[in-house]
Amino acid sequence: MRCVKSLLALTLAVCPVSHVLALPSDSSQPIRIQxxxxxxxxxxxxxxxTGDVVITQGTLRLTGARVTLTTNANGELNTMITQGGPAxxxxxxxxxxxxxxxxxxxxxxxxxxETIVLIRNAFLEQSGNTFQGEHVSYDIQRQVVDAGNSSSGANGGAGSGRIEIVIQPRSRNTEAPSEEPATP
Known part of the structure; x- marks a missing residue:
């Protein structure tokens, strides 16, 4: 029975991820781990x-070959690490x-x-804007994307080079009225 309680505590620990990042209704949805x-x-x-892991809750969907969850003594989520090809x-x-x-x-x-860190072959897309590189982090509260080398990584080595960012043009809500030709 203790294992079942632990599984429930660790499973419920996924809730803070969806609460912070998503629609308010996500946190009230059931969590499903396959x-x-x-x-x-x-x-x-x-x-x-392990093995084709799929975690869903509302609009949240995480996939990977291996997912490791760690919690603190109160059962609150510390970290969630998803690994895969790709995660x-x-x-x-x-x-x-x-x-x-x-x-x-x-x-x-x-x-x-409250950060998400993407490591090796990282790609993030938000509202049509894309961020690509070996290391991309996203500060959820500040809504700041940081792309490039990890601060702990070496400056040399394979894949530690350039990043690519594509930012979509902002659409204009108000356009200048079109001028109609005067009729004689």
Missing amino acids: ANSATLDDKRNTAVY TYQQTPEANKPPVKARAETIEYHADR
Whole structure:
């Protein structure tokens, strides 16, 4: 029975991710985790899901070959690390807005800092704007994207080079009225 309680606590720990990043209704939706296997460690407050892992809650969808959740002593989420080939993330931030989509070899969610970090072959798309590189981080509260080398990474090495950002033009809400030719 203790394992079932731990699984429930670790599963519910995913809730803060959807609450911070998504539609308000997401946090009230049930969490569904699909995987080939799960390993729960009460002493270390971790759960590891492996084998085509899919986590969904409302508009939130995370996929990867392996997902590791760690919680604090109160059962609150510390980190969620999704690894895959690639790991993916998708969630709708606001009604009538397109979903934020991300993919990378590793996706880390740090609850204490409210950041998502995409590592190796990172790609983030938000409202048609794209950010690509070896390392992309997104500060959820400040809504700041940082793309480039990780601060802890070496400056040299494969893949530590350039980033690519594509920003869509803003649409104009009011256009100048078209001038009609005068009729004689």
